[in-house]
Amino acid sequence: MLNKKLLNPKSIVVVGASNNIKTPGGRVLKNLLDHNFKGKLFAVNPKETEVQGLKCYQNITDIPNVDVAIIAIAAKFTLETVKVLTQQKNTKGFIIFSAGFSEKDAEGAKLEQQIVDEINLVNGTLLGPNNIGLINQNYAGVFTTPIPKLDKNGVDFISGSGATAVFIMEAAMTTGLTFSSVYSVGNSAQIGVEEVLEHFDETFDKTSSSKIKLLYIESIENPQKLLKHATSLIKKGCKIAAIKAGSSSAGSRAASSHTGALANSDVAVDALFKKAGIVRCYGRNELITVASIFTLPQLKGKNIAIITHAGGPAVMLTDALSKNGLSVPEIKGKESEELLSKLYLGSSVSNPIDFLATGTAEQLETIIDYCENKFDKIDAMAVIFGSPGLFEVYDVYDVIHKKMKTCKKPIFPILPSVINVKNEIDYFISKGNINFPDEVLFGNALAKTMLDKKVTSIEKLNLTTNNQLIRNIIDISENGYLQPQQVRELLIAAEIPLVNEIVCNTKTECISAIDLLQFPVVMKVVGPIHKSDVGGIILNISSKDALVISFDTIMKIGGATSVLLQPMKKGTELFIGAKKEGDFGHLVLCGLGGIYIEVLKDIQTALTPISKNEAIEMIQNLKSYKIIQGIRNQEGINENEFAEIITKISNLVTIAPEIVELDLNPLFGNSKEIFAVDARIRIEKN
Incomplete structure (x- = not known):
């Protein structure tokens, strides 16, 4: 929990205050003065007696007790300053701008x-060091500009980068997005993104707290804490939107299994965000656009009317929406013909509704009324209106403003003429509105917000006799890849359906x-990890002669210790x-399994524990889902059984966290059953 004095101080000292507002200590003092901090302000600078109209103390020991200290001095002086403040001045909140700490070296x-x-030691709270500070409804404790418009209904923003926070605030201000608070965590020495989010969660008040949270994250130090509080x-x-920087595959380490090669930390970030609903x-x-969409009424359906006076942007928006699963349905019938009669010759109402560059504010109002009241299939409107610079468009933007306040269907204003009608857009934003200046960015962002962001209710594990059996197998096993018999015992204990198999040494x-398995059989090498890569799989062995020849062939493979026989199955x-x-x-x-996992890389991922509903969603989100359903007279897969096995694997690795990699590849499936025919498991203890 963040100390209350940091959030709502009655007094603040700026250590390193200056008359030069081009320094951090000078600018933060000016920001505090200009943005009406209502408490007592103190300044400390050994070389000054007055700073920006305030009495300036030469020594930190001379100031009265103070709630918050904003420190803008060299790193080497900060520790002694903090000691005086904590031990003598009852200070509980600290913002340290100074650099030269953990981001520099071990010292x-x-x-x-x-x-x-x-x-x-004093239960205080530190933001930083190496950050730009904190802005909330009570004070502007940052050394940067601009200070965005603050509104209790604006967004709460937490950033791991001070510079990125500034750039996001600058861009957001041009679109009308407002802020409730901005936290820059810098080095996150004590408080990071996760802890600030925890604070938002634990102090949340549905009547007064902002309901939109934005995150810029460079490193997720505590994924489980982030998941817990985002979910809550x-x-x-x-609604939460986040950027997690550092997502390139170049940072992924090499791995020995298919799973290891496909799953990396960025995949984990995707899975965490999806599980939480971020x-x-x-x-x-994109972050600003998503946040702006969050501020407007929630879209209830997928059918969008595009209202425009310019054809090109409407076409591009139509493409963006359609490619992302939203719809721009054709509008036709008596009502559409009636609307067309009220517009200039050459207009079109089929959707997009194009009322030409000469269209008027009155015509726009009529179009919106038809979409709101007469076109039942329409769920929302996107209004694109700029200007070639020939005339003012205040009246058009007044219509959009009025209709956004009165219509039940959401209206998304796309006002792209940020130079020609800058004054009109500023006027529109000054009334509390949002502008989406780029139609494609808006279309893509709208689709993202339409995804189901319901937090999944996780089913608790049922402790059974098998849990102890699983633990026994793990406890007596050594690090590394388990032997085939150990893998089989573990999967049987986890109730994973397996094809019958026998390991043979001679x-x-x-x-x-063969007396047990019957021909035809498949023979696989035991030893090498990737059997197919070394020619270690021989299919459709149908005679004893072929069996003997296959054995000799397999055992010549480097690293082969034995062979594994299974009945030849199809699916x-x-x-x-x-x-x-x-x-x-x-x-x-x-x-999909086999070589397709490497070639297509069509996978879905989730963080454990995984519920049955989550597992079904994973399956249905696969690009290859139509194959699983059955297509062109090909038999489909038992989807329910597939989901059951996913949840059982989730349970297995939860019971046995020592499992670091597990592959069931392939499983063979049909409409009646699914069974694993090849598996490997690697464990690491401690």
Whole structure:
């Protein structure tokens, strides 16, 4: 929990205050003065007696007790300053702008930790160091500009980067997006993005708290805390959008299994955001656009009317919406003909509704009224209106403003002429409105917000006799890939359906095994990890002679220790995998199996624990889902059984967190049953 004095101080000291407003200490003092901090302000600078009209103290020991200290001095002086403030001045809130700590070197990290230790002793809160500060309804404790318009209904914004926070605020202000608070966490020495989100969760008030949270994250230090509090806030009615920087595959480490190669930390971020209900964004403007959509009434359906006086942007918006699963349905019938008669010759109402560059504000109002009251299939309107610069469009924007306030269907204003009608757009925004200057960015963002963001209710694990059996197998196993018999025992304990198999060390054992398995059989090498890569799989063995020849062939493969025999089965090849991804926990993946997992990379991923509903959603979101359903007279897969196995794998890795990689590849499936025919499991203890 953040200390209350940091959030609503009665007094603030700026250590390193200056008359030069081009320095951090000078600018933050000016921001505090200009934005009406109502408490007492103190300044400390050994070289000044007055700073920006305030009495200036030469020594920190001379100031009265103070709630918050904003420190803008060299790193080497900060520890002693903090000690005086914590031990003598009853200070509980600290914002440290100074750089030169953990981001610099080991010595800086040590100094940073000493500062945190001092603040922890008095149950204080530190933002930073190496940050730009804090803005909320009570004060503007930042050394940057601009200070955005503050509104209790605006967005709460937490950023791991001070510069990025500034750039996002600048861009947001031009679109009309307002802020309730801005937290820059810098080095996150004590308080990071997760802790600020935790604070928002634990202090949330449905009547007064902002219901929109934006995050810019460079490193997720505590994924489970982020998941917990994001989930909680969304359940309380909040909407969250986030950028997680550093998503390139170049940072992924090499892995020995299919699952390891497909699952990496960025996949884990996607899975975490999806589980929580966070909308993931990949750039500043996308984040702002999603947040702006959040401020408007929620879209209830997928049918959008595009109202425009310019054909090109309407076409591009139509493409963006259609490609993302939204619809721009044709409008026809008596009402559409009636509307067309009220517009200039050459207009079109089929959707997009194009009322030409010469269209008037009165015509726009009529079109909106028809979409609102007479076109039942329409769920929302996107109004595109700019100007070639020949005339003012205040009257058009007045109509959009009025209709946004009175219509039940959402209206999204796309006003692209940010130069020609800058004054009119500023006027429109000054009335509390949002502008979407780019139609394609808007269309893509709208689709993201339309995805189902309901938080999944996780089914608790049922502790059974099998749980202890699983633990026993893990406890007696050594690190590394488990032997085939261990893998089989573990999967049986987890109730995963398996094809019958026998491990054979000699030709004689192979011949004896046929009495149980019956021809035809498949023979696989035991030893090498990727069997198909080394020619270690021989299919459709139908005679004893072929069995013997196959044994000799397989055993010549480098690393071969024995062979594994299975009855030859047919069905659609499926894949389920699991991987432990650091503090995120386990990822479970599913898709089509065999070589398709590598070629198509059509997978869905979720963080454990996984409910049955989540598993079904994973399956249905696969691009290859039509194959699973059955297509062109091909038999489909038992979808319910597939989902059951996914949840059982989720349970298995939850019971046995030592499992770091697990592959069921392939499983063979049909409409009646699914069974694993090849599996490998790697464990790491401690």
